[in-house]
Amino acid sequence: MAQAEVTTAFSKKTYLDWYEIMLRIRRFEERAGMLYQQRKIRGFCHLYIGQEAVAAGIQSATKPGDPIITAYRDHGLALARGITSDACMAELYGKATGCTKGKGGSMHFFDVSKRFYGGHGIVGNQIGLGAGLGFAEMYKGTKNVAVCLFGDGAARQGILHEVFNMAMTWKIPVVFICENNHYAMGTSVERTSNITDIYKLGSAYDMPSEPVDGMSCEAVHEAMDRALKHARKGNGPTFLEIKTYRYKGHSMSDPQKYRTKDEVDDYKDRDPIKDVERTLLENGMATERKIKNIQTKIKEEIDACVKFAEESPYLDASELYTDNYMQKDYPFIMD
Numbered sequence: 001m002a003q004a005e006v007t008t009a010f011s012k013k014t015y016l017d018w019y020e021i022m023l024r025i026r027r028f029e030e031r032a033g034m035l036y037q038q039r040k041i042r043g044f045c046h047l048y049i050g051q052e053a054v055a056a057g058i059q060s061a062t063k064p065g066d067p068i069i070t071a072y073r074d075h076g077l078a079l080a081r082g083i084t085s086d087a088c089m090a091e092l093y094g095k096a097t098g099c100t101k102g103k104g105g106s107m108h109f110f111d112v113s114k115r116f117y118g119g120h121g122i123v124g125n126q127i128g129l130g131a132g133l134g135f136a137e138m139y140k141g142t143k144n145v146a147v148c149l150f151g152d153g154a155a156r157q158g159i160l161h162e163v164f165n166m167a168m169t170w171k172i173p174v175v176f177i178c179e180n181n182h183y184a185m186g187t188s189v190e191r192t193s194n195i196t197d198i199y200k201l202g203s204a205y206d207m208p209s210e211p212v213d214g215m216s217c218e219a220v221h222e223a224m225d226r227a228l229k230h231a232r233k234g235n236g237p238t239f240l241e242i243k244t245y246r247y248k249g250h251s252m253s254d255p256q257k258y259r260t261k262d263e264v265d266d267y268k269d270r271d272p273i274k275d276v277e278r279t280l281l282e283n284g285m286a287t288e289r290k291i292k293n294i295q296t297k298i299k300e301e302i303d304a305c306v307k308f309a310e311e312s313p314y315l316d317a318s319e320l321y322t323d324n325y326m327q328k329d330y331p332f333i334m335d
Contacts, residue, residue, distance in 0.1 A: 014221075015285055016285070017059075018060065019273070019276045019277060019280060019291075019294060021055065021079070022053065022217075023295065025049075025055060025076040026273060027298050028085055029049045030049065031089075031302050032089070033248070041093065042094070043106060044106055044107055044121075044252075045092070049248050050181075050244065050245050050267065051244045053216055054214050056220070057221040057223075057224060062147060067147070068115060069117040069118055069120070069146070071119075072119060072120060074107065075088060077149070078116055083111045086308040088305070089305040089309040091109060094314065097309075098312075101323070103315070117129070123154050125159070128163050130146050134167070134172040134231075137173055143173075143232045146172075147174070147175050148176050151179055155178050155180075163176075164239070168236055172236060175227040175231065175237065177239075177241075180214070181246045183250065208227070208238045209241070210238075211243060215244060217272060245267040247267065
């Protein structure tokens with residue numbers, strides 16, 4: 001299927017919302033990277049820098065009741081969904097005020113009140129869970145649609161095929177999204193499959209599928225809008241391959257020797273934040289002063305969330321066994 005042309009004219013408010021969402025994600029992630037290098041954040045840490053237009057376009061197209069689930073590169077989507085910078089930064093610090101009480105860390109952001117269901121560290125695991133969230137909405141008779149994101153590496157997992165078959169058979173209201181940033185850790189798509197257009201995998205199940213320009217908020221919103229309307233009408237799932245790019249490594253320990261500086265620079269020339277800022281200014285939707293005020297507001301917010309995380313307490317040791325399910329008579333659990 002050819003990539004659809006973007007034709008919708010978006011409002012000033014939408015562009016301002018996109019700009020603020022993306023700038024919040026960018027500044028949060030930049031600060032998280034600095035704090036990781038200072039060893040204030042430990043464990044795994046996967047930054048979303050470069051992929052902000054995906055989160056912004058999804059947020060503007062979805063409704064608050066639509067559940068969202070994603071993989072371990074989850075900071076950006078969590079922030080776009082409305083989890084506060086305070087709760088997200090505190091989670092990175094492992095503090096009790098984090099969105100999962102400091103128990104999940106970078107890869108496991110979660111907030112039921114925002115209908116954000118993770119953050120999952122097992123590659124591809126969330127594909128089945130995403131279909132389950134959609135099935136639950138169908139079972140309850142709502143018009144909500146689940147949004148399930150995974151990376152290009154996870155698209156090689158067998159669970160994808162099982163779930164695609166089930167979702168099409170039962171017409172589950174779910175939008176499957178492959179955030180294709182071209183590298184599964186350090187391995188390019190071209191080295192792992194003879195099918196480099198990942199959206200074509202959906203054709204085996206007659207699932208509506210298309211590629212999307214993930215560096216464009218407009219293109220992401222348009223594709224999401226079509227897919228969500230399709231599902232809300234009871235027509236079942238859609239598969240979107242949103243082609244994006246991460247400016248940083250796979251994780252903080254990635255030396256990035258598998259790609260060239262020129263390749264990264266080419267994508268930086270298409271920075272979605274700069275594109276939206278230019279659109280705002282050139283179309284008279286915002287003045288330079290308005291842009292500066294947003295930038296100042298976001299900087300102050302990020303400074304404040306770091307202070308909040310620094311000053312927040314760690315969990316008491318008594319919390320070790322809370323928020324877990326345990327069957328006491330299970331034979332392998334020792335007293």
